[in-house]
Amino acid sequence: MASACAETRLETLRGKALVLFAERGFAQVGMRELALHLGMAAGSLYHHFESKEQLLFELIEELYEELLGAPRRVARGSAGERLEQLLHRHIALHERCPAQFQLAEQELRCLTPVHRQRIQALREAYEERLVQLLLEAGARGSPARLRFGVQALVTWLNNLPPACPDLTAPQRQEAVAALLLAALGSLLEPASRRAPGRLLPLAWPVLGAG
Template identity: 85%
Template structure:
């Protein structure tokens, strides 16, 4: 059984490795450099991580597993409300873990075929749950169009730009909220245009909530 202290140390090491991968690029970081960055001998690194690739896989897998857990956390309300809450949670997760999303989008090619397939399966499962909610909320049109719309929406959410020093956090939340509401209005059929049909405030005051 792993002690809480050991788990905390492992999480600290994972966080430092994540930051280095995001800053330098996964392929540009060797095991020796990674060990040096973590403050340990290269040989000691294998006591904590099976391999550099395995660490990358676990960081990306963890992200998608958390995304997949979000639909179960928004089980109440209308389909539209649950859809908005799910997307809000996606944005909030991105706000907390931008580096992990960066790895998930930019470093997937560095995984082994088996690990890459696993990540693709997780992402497809998340997209499928989002599509089911859209259908429940009234989305129509050709299935291929809905599939493309969902993939485009998830891709946009995964690649949200970093915080802008010239834009206050509240305004950033308002912009993201407005763009998502517009995307939902165009994916749903018939598309609600009246402000009264929008249950999610543009300011998104709970954006940072888990």
């Protein structure tokens, strides 16, 4: 019970630190301000976190490990179906953890070289999985073109705008899915060989449908 309580408290502290880093910017938050925000003395922080940079690294690493673990949870179906499920999971994760995605994209430069290399390796492994699914689904073109397209796609997904007050969460996800549909359609089949208006034949809903 004591261990569970300690773990819950640590997650609460991490969550509060995450929000502060996202709102103020990691470099703008000093240890004293962080401690005040968490309701403790500055010296007490080191009982919970090795360093401010280590905390940032763990928050970003956790995000990419979650993304990288997603392919193992969508092992069934055709390549197109698995790709669809994987990208839906990415969109849903962004809905749940927008602040972590913000840190991953904007604060990576604040990590040590070793930690940056670790995060880059995780991201590249995730992108490579997407490339392999695209190839299985029938993508054409050079590997360099596919990898560039996937890198751009992941960057866009990681930087999705905040929730729009005029759209519900499902409507927002439908809008993102419709854009992904068009983008992936161009990767899967060159425009010169694709019938006019024909996009990737995945089962994503179209914005406004139903």
